[in-house]
Amino acid sequence: MSPVPGSALALARSVRTGERSAVAVLEEHLAAIEAREAEVHAFNLVLAEEARRAAEELDRRVAAGEDPGPLAGVPVALKDNLCTRGVPTTCSSRILDGWRPPYDATVVSRLRAAGAVVVGKTNLDEFAMGSSTEHSAFGPTRNPHDPTRVPGGSSGGSAAAVAAGFAPLALGSDTGGSIRQPAALCGVVGVKPTYGLVSRYGLVAFASSLDQIGPFATTVADAAAALEAIAGHDPADTTSIPEPVPALSAVLDAGVDGLRVGLVVELCGEGVAADVAARVRAAADALSAAGAAVEEVSVPATRYGLSAYYLIAPAEASSNLARYDGVRYGLRVDGPTTGEMMTATRTAGFGPEVKRRIMLGTYALSAGYYDAYYGRALKVRTLIMREFEAAYERFDLLLSPTSPTTAFPLGARTEDPLAMYLSDVCTIPSNLAGHPAISVPFGVGADGLPVGVQVLAPALGEATMFRAAAVLEEAAP
């Protein structure tokens, strides 16, 4: 398959062959940022000078006859919860004010090793807690398709950066849909890999049993190439799967003839907008037309995913975020004793949504409530995994909407946390199960804004998932 013009793979090819310089590719993207960043606010930090130095070095290597790698000269944007050595990493929170990590995340090292050029750190909901990128200490990101609308979240800056042409590739993190939902709302491809396929070393933890890093791209082939670059075992992450990375780019043309695809009825019904549901049915028809056997399937426990998630994720977050105590890094607000200093620091440093989740999680784990809330949620997690397992005995892949609606207006859900949480209802089950899922743009809704459809696969089923994604991309209006 030859790369789509302007895609990451097309740019990399032109840099590797010496047809274009990495510097020229970079300057084109920096100009795009210059032209529209004030409106979109995708970035917390643009690293123009660092990127220019990296691009010049790549051009020297190409001139010397070296191949800098499969992503040579490709500008990438990094969600600002991925550690970059010596470069501020804020998680869009005041509490990490001034912090410069002493190491790079594994995914950052791997992207650089593949030849990619880091152009900046993107905005997010504080500590990745949100579905609209409005819960950022640095102000919201806006949807490039309509600046009165949210880009989704929590990786809204990364999704918007790719949608606005600021970078052809970006990385985000997905704990309950934080890659796929903004990808859908911004009309780009977003991948949540199998839990453990991509190292979390250097990803600032939100909910460790759910967090996973993945790519945003404008094409399925770019997303596959980016995932191949960042995936694979890493001894620095004990939850990293010690298996070879599945080949993805090589299977993109394989089609879906003979595959069995289940349309998950619980994720297409109540709460899903009619225009979104219609796009999902059109995607099912497109897969049928390409030779897949598509049938409806019931996975009833997915209905309980939202409730289980909003106990499990805050519980893990309340524990993970205990580390922000004003002692080792970031903000400190002084107090007469260490305890008072910690309370003053956390009270000043965390925004309202983070406080809400810490409170919810602390409560769900507290004496007398643990069994009723956290313990029960973990059992529901088992049910969801069992039902997915049963579904995957009959189907190779599952299909659903990514987000129940298209991009909503800024401010529409900020005062009603539960309404905001419902944005993740279709994406959460994959995180609870540890399974991969991809969002592929598939036309627009009644308001003319992008709709994403979600392809779900069992653990390490990325190769089959990408085959279906490629078919949908080809069939998309």
Add this chain to the structure above:
Amino acid sequence: MADAITREQVAHVARLARLALTDDELDRFTDQLAAVLDHARDLEALALDDVPPTAHPYPLVNVLRDDVVVPGLDRTEVLAAAPAVEAGRFRVPPILGEEP
């Protein structure tokens, strides 16, 4: 499942989490947390007595590595990120004499 969360419980949880909330925040968080916990009541409908809990999606146990020395993070670089240091250590306000 438990009764609706009270303002007193929210205040207690805030203390456990080392967060100081204003009266307004206490009111708002009580309502908002109650709404989320009320939604979670749908889990009460499920028969879960014989279902084991899953805390983690991938069954990895006893992840070991070879016992070889590898370089750790640079101490100077790590301490440079701290709000206060003294004699190569993190410096904190007094810890004695405060409430437990």
